[in-house]
Amino acid sequence: MATSLPSCKEHPSRPARATILVVDDEVYIRDLCARALHNYQVFQAGSCEEAIRMYEKEHIDLVLSDITMPGGSGIDLLKRVKVFDPNAIVIIMTGFVDKESILNALKEDADDYINKPLNILQLRTSIEKALAKKALKEELASIKRSDDLKNAFLSLVSHKLRTPITGISLCLQNLGMGVFNPEDPFFAQNIAMANEEATYLGQLVADLLAFSQVMVNSNGLEKSSCDLNEIIVEVLFKCRELHCNFDVAIDFTPVDVPPVQLDASKIHFALMQIVDNAFKFSGKVGHVSIKLAHHGDAILLVISDSGIGIPAAELPKVFEKFYQIDPDHTGQVRGFGLGLFYARDFIRQHGGSISIASDPGLGTTVTISLPLQ
Numbered sequence: 078m079a080t081s082l083p084s085c086k087e088h089p090s091r092p093a094r095a096t097i098l099v100v101d102d103e104v105y106i107r108d109l110c111a112r113a114l115h116n117y118q119v120f121q122a123g124s125c126e127e128a129i130r131m132y133e134k135e136h137i138d139l140v141l142s143d144i145t146m147p148g149g150s151g152i153d154l155l156k157r158v159k160v161f162d163p164n165a166i167v168i169i170m171t172g173f174v175d176k177e178s179i180l181n182a183l184k185e186d187a188d189d190y191i192n193k194p195l196n197i198l199q200l201r202t203s204i205e206k207a208l209a210k211k212a213l214k215e216e217l218a219s220i221k222r223s224d225d226l227k228n229a230f231l232s233l234v235s236h237k238l239r240t241p242i243t244g245i246s247l248c249l250q251n252l253g254m255g256v257f258n259p260e261d262p263f264f265a266q267n268i269a270m271a272n273e274e275a276t277y278l279g280q281l282v283a284d285l286l287a288f289s290q291v292m293v294n295s296n297g298l299e300k301s302s303c304d305l306n307e308i309i310v311e312v313l314f315k316c317r318e319l320h321c322n323f324d325v326a327i328d329f330t331p332v333d334v335p336p337v338q339l340d341a342s343k344i345h346f347a348l349m350q351i352v353d354n355a356f357k358f359s360g361k362v363g364h365v366s367i368k369l370a371h372h373g374d375a376i377l378l379v380i381s382d383s384g385i386g387i388p389a390a391e392l393p394k395v396f397e398k399f400y401q402i403d404p405d406h407t408g409q410v411r412g413f414g415l416g417l418f419y420a421r422d423f424i425r426q427h428g429g430s431i432s433i434a435s436d437p438g439l440g441t442t443v444t445i446s447l448p449l450q
Contacts, residue, residue: 125149241274350416358384
């Protein structure tokens, strides 16, 4: 029986040690380099093509490549790696004291070059310097991303707040100037509009405070044994109260599933964002369904709605920060486009996964998997 509610490049993850890809067609050179670089995690490749396959498969911090190899030179590898990742670190090894080859490598943005026969001290020093340079580049890029995100967030908040404030301000100014006649139906309409804008403004401020708290506590988990049925029912009650839309039918039947070790507040937050979207985009009449099941060593949650759906081109973007589906292009969709970003992050912190399938006009289905252990 349904629950009754009241009315009202993405590379693989970074290893603990820096990873180096040694590329040389001579096996003994690769082995000597691997022995000399025992403090790092070393991968080996004997050709340019093998190196590219390895680079795409593994997280590689630095490429150390011979300049002359059959089937593709170190310069060819350098160019292809830089196309794949412009910030990649590549050091070229050469047995030729050839200024033209060295200049060509540096022109293609090689980070350093080493002459053969190899000097182990020089090899280690060059790699340490290159990795330090890479760390500095990444730190600067991270600072820039943080600044860009901060500016984008401030711009978004400003835009979101300005529209309701403007509507309320104009209404109050007209009242103060005596423009309105209390007997005129237009007066009642404007008062109702100002009240709606004030309510919307209050929701925006509440969302802003909630997300500021989430950002502060986004790392780390405080797990306890949780019954997902209880969390789901609480989320559904909250969303019903928030949207006050009683014509959206809710379909959820509690099922007997094992307790799960979860950070209850973070899973509650994640489910709240997904179910809130289901209500938000289901219109005045529709339905929201949640199915809970025990599947092998995981718990599955399938959240479906009968809303407007999401175009295929938009699906890859829905987990991005500040991204919002705005079908009417009003710029005033409630929220700040952070809900699904943090929902995915929190679910991943639990070792789980989340995916979205949708058809425009037919609704959206979100599938969440949470491991029992």
